[in-house]
Amino acid sequence: MSFLSAHLLGVLVFLPVVGAIVVALTGRGSETLQKTLGLAFSALGFVLSLLLLSGFEDTAALQFVEQARWIPAWGISYHVGIDGLSLWLVILTTFLTPLALLGSWTSIESRVREFVIFMLLLEAGMIGVFVALDLFLFYVFWEAMLIPMYFLIGIWGHERRIYAAVKFFLYTFAGSVFMLVAFLVLYREAGVGSFDLAALIAAPVDPALQAWLFLACALAFAIKVPMFPFHTWLPDAHVEAPTAGSVILAGVLLKMGGYGFLRIAIPLFPDAAMRFAPVVGVLAVIGIIYGALVSLVQPDLKKLVAYSSVSHLGFVMLGIAAFTTTGVVGSVYQMLNHGISTGALFFLVGMLYDRRHTRLISEFGGLKSVIPWYTAVFLMIGLSSIAVPGLNGFVGEFLILVGSWATYPAMVVFASLGVILAAGYILWMFKRVFYGEVTNPKNENIPDLSRREAVVLVPLVALAIFMGVASPLFTKRIEPAADALVVQVRQQTQPVATARAERGPEVPDDAALEGQEVQR
Numbered sequence: 204m205s206f207l208s209a210h211l212l213g214v215l216v217f218l219p220v221v222g223a224i225v226v227a228l229t230g231r232g233s234e235t236l237q238k239t240l241g242l243a244f245s246a247l248g249f250v251l252s253l254l255l256l257s258g259f260e261d262t263a264a265l266q267f268v269e270q271a272r273w274i275p276a277w278g279i280s281y282h283v284g285i286d287g288l289s290l291w292l293v294i295l296t297t298f299l300t301p302l303a304l305l306g307s308w309t310s311i312e313s314r315v316r317e318f319v320i321f322m323l324l325l326e327a328g329m330i331g332v333f334v335a336l337d338l339f340l341f342y343v344f345w346e347a348m349l350i351p352m353y354f355l356i357g358i359w360g361h362e363r364r365i366y367a368a369v370k371f372f373l374y375t376f377a378g379s380v381f382m383l384v385a386f387l388v389l390y391r392e393a394g395v396g397s398f399d400l401a402a403l404i405a406a407p408v409d410p411a412l413q414a415w416l417f418l419a420c421a422l423a424f425a426i427k428v429p430m431f432p433f434h435t436w437l438p439d440a441h442v443e444a445p446t447a448g449s450v451i452l453a454g455v456l457l458k459m460g461g462y463g464f465l466r467i468a469i470p471l472f473p474d475a476a477m478r479f480a481p482v483v484g485v486l487a488v489i490g491i492i493y494g495a496l497v498s499l500v501q502p503d504l505k506k507l508v509a510y511s512s513v514s515h516l517g518f519v520m521l522g523i524a525a526f527t528t529t530g531v532v533g534s535v536y537q538m539l540n541h542g543i544s545t546g547a548l549f550f551l552v553g554m555l556y557d558r559r560h561t562r563l564i565s566e567f568g569g570l571k572s573v574i575p576w577y578t579a580v581f582l583m584i585g586l587s588s589i590a591v592p593g594l595n596g597f598v599g600e601f602l603i604l605v606g607s608w609a610t611y612p613a614m615v616v617f618a619s620l621g622v623i624l625a626a627g628y629i630l631w632m633f634k635r636v637f638y639g640e641v642t643n644p645k646n647e648n649i650p651d652l653s654r655r656e657a658v659v660l661v662p663l664v665a666l667a668i669f670m671g672v673a674s675p676l677f678t679k680r681i682e683p684a685a686d687a688l689v690v691q692v693r694q695q696t697q698p699v700a701t702a703r704a705e706r707g708p709e710v711p712d713d714a715a716l717e718g719q720e721v722q723r
Contacts, residue, residue: 211254212267212283212334215293218248219300219323219330226319234315238308241319245301245326252297259290261679263687265336273340278390278397283334287684288465288535291677292333292458295542298662299454300326303447306550306659310446310557311359318359322447325351329455333462338386338398341467342379345459349375352448352456360443367443374436378423385419388412389471403471410474417475420468421483428460430483430520431490434513441509446553449505453512454546458538461519465531465688469523473692477526481611484524488614490517495624499631504555504562507632508548511588514621515541521618522603525610526692531685532678533602539677540587540595540670547584547663551577554656558649564632569641574651578637580660585633587667589625595670602678 207214222244226237259266268284285293304322311318328348335341349372357368390398393406408416426433437457441449469476494514501507515537522534554577556562571578583594590596600622608615641647652660670677 207251208254208258210269211251211258212285213269215248215252215297216283216327216331216334218251219244219327223320223323223327226316226323229316231316237316237319238304241323242301242304244323245297245304248326249294249297249301252294255285255290255293259285259680261287261683263287263683268336270336273337277339278395278399279339280337280397280399281340282337282399283331283340284336285334287681288688289333289462290680291535291539292455292462293330295458295539296326296329296333296455299450299542299546302546302550302659302662303450305655306450306553307445307447308655310553314358318355318447321351321354322451324348325355325451329451329459332459336400338390338400338403338467340398341400342383342386345382346376346379348456349379352452355448356440356444359445359448362443363439364443367439370436371440374426374433375423378426378433381419382423385416389416400467400470408472413472413475414478417468417472417479420463420472421479424460424463424468425486426460427463428457428516428520429513430460430486430517431493431513432486434490434494437513438506438509441512441549442503442505446549446556449509449549449553450546453508453549454542457512457516458542461516461523461534461538464520464523465535469692470688473695476692477696480524480526484521484607484611484614487517487520487524488617490514491521491618491621492624495621495628498628499624501628502564504552504564504632504636505549506562507564507628508545508552511548511625511628512541512545514625515545515588517621518600518603518618521607521611521614525603525607526689527606527610528682528686528689529602530606530610531689532681533599533604533606535681535685536670536674536678537596537599537603540599540667543663543666543670544584544588544596547580547660547667548588550656550659550663551581551584554652559645564635566643567636567646568639568643569637570646570649571637573641573646573649576652576657580652580664581637582633583664584667585629587671589629590622593668593671595667595674598671598674598678 226240229237263286265284265286270280270282273279273281325348328344331344335344353368353372356371357364360367389403392408392412393403395402395406429437440452444452491514494510494517498507498510501510519534519537522530552562587594587596590600604615
């Protein structure tokens with residue numbers, strides 16, 4: 204086994220750090236070199252991340268595991284690995300980062316070296332969160348990625364960037380403190396002398412204590428999702444962030460909340476997770492409808508897309524709260540879909556802002572006759588965002604609604620309104636921006652997509668289509684880990700027969716596993 208195959212995850216985590224160091228060694232006045240280096244290191248990370256697919260087995264086992272002692276006195280280790288829950292999120296991170304750097308090639312003109320450094324460090328922190336299997340290591344990466352995003356918003360953002368950056372940091376850091384306290388209490392009470400995730404999952408924890416620890420972790424993850432009513436930091440951060448920051452924030456950072464529930468909160472505290480699942484489901488449905496309604500009345504394009512994230516990620520949490528294999532698979536897939544579709548929407552809004560220096564919908568109209576290629580791409584991405592069949596968004600929302608029906612039929616009915624409202628706010632916005640006559644003379648000579656912008660957008664459009672028609676290629680990697688999580692939680696919280704009756708509709712190939720559950 205080669206060094207690369209044995210330490211692939213470590214390479215993916217630390218390659219951006221090496222890139223950041225190399226960029227830091229360049230001098231002032233070397234902006235083009237700095238951008239090129241950042242793009243090269245991030246693109247190399249994406250290519251290497253594709254190697255995960257060639258060696259990945261479609262099982263629930265953790266793979267590409269690396270472990271080394273770090274702080275032995277406290278039982279802290281460098282322990283990383285992936286399964287179906289994290290595989291695609293790692294690849295999504297490495298995919299979006301070079302696109303974000305390329306998309307900001309002309310829009311970032313000051314402190315280019317620092318911008319590239321923070322983008323690479325942010326990538327390292329995000330990948331670290333998705334691969335960490337030690338709670339202390341997870342917390343280190345979780346906190347580390349806050350710092351680059353804080354500076355990206357605060358330095359390269361818009362008029363209210365300082366306010367948005369501070370609000371983003373305070374919200375997420377406050378939740379993180381509660382999560383750290385929960386980790387320390389669990390370390391003390393479990394008595395295993397380790398922060399290793401697998402060892403702590405196997406250690407029994409009193410159900411009463413579980414409730415408090417789950418709530419502490421759930422708060423941190425709910426803020427990151429963000430779930431209603433912990434979402435108020437998101438619109439400000441999105442609106443004030445530079446385009447690259449908005450893309451990464453929507454495409455990757457928000458996924459850490461849902462991933463945290465799946466990897467940390469639910470496996471560690473299954474009794475509490477099942478107990479609070481209806482509350483999570485209700486908040487998710489409120490977020491779906493609330494986010495869609497607020498999007499309907501937004502005059503600002505970027506704020507509309509920001510509030511749509513609250514709605515779309517509500518579906519993710521509904522699928523997780525249902526505790527069915529289909530629901531969890533749909534949630535993970537929807538996280539990927541949201542990263543592609545909403546990331547593309549933020550690219551498109553940023554490109555239009557670069558041309559007109561305004562995001563107000565009222566400033567536009569009739570753009571389809573001026574920038575037809577841009578209009579076509581916007582339409583395709585808009586359709587994927589509203590879950591039109593044949594595109595990626597449909598698959599994720601369909602799996603979530605089907606997987607949640609057996610558990611929360613009433614919630615599914617109300618959540619379905621979010622699909623209708625999404626069509627309303629996206630299509631109404633599209634009509635006002637692109638149809639009608641060009642009444643504002645400032646819009647008459649807007650340039651269409653450049654080659655660089657096409658290179659950024661075409662892969663996102665292609666993926667939106669490919670993930671809509673070839674979803675089994677993705678879900679078959681997610682399903683074993685999702686099913687193992689559901690089985691684990693249900694077996695630990697209720698009799699096996701009841702668990703089998705309540706699992707609800709499953710994605711294909713679950714019949715054999717259900718038979719094994721009954722035999723046990």
